[in-house]
Amino acid sequence: MANRSRQQASIRRTAQVAASGLLTTTWFLMQSLVALPPAMAQTEEDDELTYGEFLELIDSGQVDQVDIDPNRGRAEVRLKSDLEEDPPQEVILFQNDGRNPELIQRLREQDVDVEIQPEGGGNNFAWIATNTLVIMLLVFGLLLILRRTANSAGGAMSFGRSRARFQMEAKTGVQFDDVAGIEEAKEELQEVVSFLKNPEKFTAIGAKIPRGVLLVGPPGTGKTLLAKAIAGEAAVPFFSISGSEFVEMFVGVGASRVRDLFKKAKENAPCIVFIDEIDAVGRQRGTGIGGGNDEREQTLNQLLTEMDGFEGNSGVIVIAATNRVDVLDMALLRPGRFDRQVIVDLPSYKGRLEILKVHA
Structure with missing residues (x-):
């Protein structure tokens, strides 16, 4: 909050200095127009008589x-x-x-x-019209500066808002039939899709669905495509964000975006929250510069609390994708958070033929 207040104060001071400079320039311009006689304002032509x-x-x-x-x-x-x-x-x-x-x-x-x-003819009228135009430009400039100041202040207050792309009805255009070569991963995720389609059937018998599913595999194996297929099959609200979008240079912004993201997700439950490249924010804590509490660690702490803290997030399933599972924090992989890991491995010979059939 202190950094945010200092930034807003700096924006106000900048706007005040700009407005003061504009007022001073316009004042001197008006004084020169008033002091300048109309006869002297005319330029001498080469062909006129002396x-x-x-x-x-x-x-x-x-x-x-x-x-x-x-x-x-x-x-x-x-x-x-x-x-x-x-x-x-x-x-x-x-x-x-x-x-x-x-x-x-x-x-x-x-x-x-x-x-x-x-x-008192047309020249005086032109002189008055010129001064009126200068005054109108001055007022317009002041209004423009005030509007930009208000927008800058609003932008400073919106730093902590989530930048997740949201679709109320997940029309990703991708179904399980469009994903080939990873049949084992699709079978493991059928349970998640069934829960999202009919959550009452599971809750009636006391069953619990995993809160987090981690898609692990080498680059290019279709982890993001598989997340789109889950959203397309379940037809539920779908939040999509990258792990790097949580991290900012301002302390506390990433944690605020995590809170805002899960707040929106709980309001639209049951839904899917997909975090791509979660290793950008979920690395092991204590490995920063000097082992201190940096911005990334605060963001990770807030993510751990939202996934399994005092408040439950029933109906919100977090799906994350990474190819660096070895660098993730151990608290992120314990039961109650990403307690299920789905391996998305390289396709076999048969899987490559199925992929070829999908694209051909």
Whole structure:
């Protein structure tokens, strides 16, 4: 819990720093937009007139029409020598020069057609729209950060949840007829399938089914396929997980996932819990670094307690597969836990022919 609390505090601090940086950047951006006059925000084009050239053209009588835009601080100039299809030339005016009576009088003396656009036009609207867009982006960014923070906190709290694949109706698509070459193993597991199909018939006479079945054999002999066939034949809820998925770098996460897995299994009993490659979590205790109590040993201790502890798990059959039975902890193999070992050996000549018939 202490590690989880520290991790949540670290996530909150990271989100606060990111939000603060976003606020600061947006604030400086808004200040620059506010402080920047609209006239200075425009870039100077290469083909526009200078103010001095504009005055010389007025005095020489070459100007035909001038459209002054006080909002932009610019004027569009048409010369008498320009054709109708020629675009007007632009000139940057000095501040407040669009309303300068001397400039207007100078244009009137040369019989220049002068038009002055009203102030507060479309440029101010564009400036307001830009600032509104910046504010909306700021709010959206803050909401996105808060949402990610909430998801991160929820993910930290869900570390201890089981990652087992669950099927309410085990539609694995594999039956005993699809498994060949291991007839002895199938015969030993018929009892498990019968119990899962009709548990009342066994409990009525006081019979007990093994709580755990360990499939032992070399790699590639069909242990996982046999577990799928058991689930397909029994048609009961089926939980499937790998032994390595219990182990994490955070202490206590693996034990929490074991508790969550068996809690769900008991709610859906009778059911099958299949743990593939159980040697990843079920190795002998006391062989870690310095012989200490590491995360893997805590996970194994919780698994031993769930399989045969104070609380019974009637109706939950744990099937595990491994090819390293020699490294498993002795407490995991005692009666009451994995008290039945089914050897899945290499197929014989006859078994290989049966396998060929299944695939052909």
